[in-house]
Amino acid sequence: MLKVVVHQGFHKTGTRTLQTMLYRNRFRLKTRVKALVPRNLKDAGVAARRFSVVPEERTLEKFRMKFRQVLLSLDGHSDLPLLISSEEFAGMIPGRKGVWSYAQTHILAEVICEEINRLTDNKARITFFYTTRDTADWIKSVYWQNIRGNRIQEDLCEYTELLNPGADLDGVVARVAEHMSSRADVISLNTSGLSDRLFPVTKVLSILNVRSDDLTPVRNLNVQPVGAAEHFLELNRSDMTDEDVMIAKQAYLDRSKAAT
DSSP: OEEEEEEEEOTTSSHHHHHHHHHHTHHHHTTTOEEEOGGGOHHHHHHHHHHHHSOSHHHHHHHHHHHHHHHHTTTTTOOSOEEEEOGGGGOSOTTBTTBOSOTTHHHHHHHHHHHHHHHHTTOEEEEEEEEEOOHHHHHHHHHHHHHHHSOOOOOHHHHHHHHGGGOOHHHHHHHHHHHHTTSSEEEEEEOTTOOOTTHHHHHHHHHTTOOOTTOOOOOOOSOOOTTHHHHHHHHHHSSSOHHHHHHHHHHHHHHHHHHO
């Protein structure tokens, strides 16, 4: 029976660090596990985000077809356990394009489960794995992500009020578990305050019984410079053009990186 782990989310919970670690150690892992990260799942990730913005049957079927194409490319190529990691499979990051929660994550999970079972003739042992964070930590990180790439006008306090209704990540996990019933296991790991950057990777690989004791760690990614969000809010509220705001933000980030 093929073992499959789907790391479906969530954004801003250490997903990029986990995925980068898998990619950087890909040659060491290639004889142990077939790992797919966002760079292998671009079209399916775009379709998943699109469905969360426009939750209609046609957009869901688009995601199904794109994910099916990914799985078909694997058919018959390997008997190794399969690890799929993409926070985009949970949908659009809240705060973008009118999306303020993970209301469609369980529906995307249903399609993922159905397509894996379709490929394997129902002979896969599937585990959905979620990394989560404490609500305040997650909201602060999502705010940073969105203010960095978009011209939002709200301060953190105002943004917290907008995000709060969709910030119950444990509730989303519970909803997925309810919909999966006996078809798949559902596991979550809270990464708030976690000092061991390797642990989420070793945890997810342990579910597949894959050795991970010799992996090389990576540094923390997407670290927010002190005072950056406040500075970016001033830029967003200024009368500068969108292009000049983005140039100013990038220059600030480059200076911060050079100073570390």
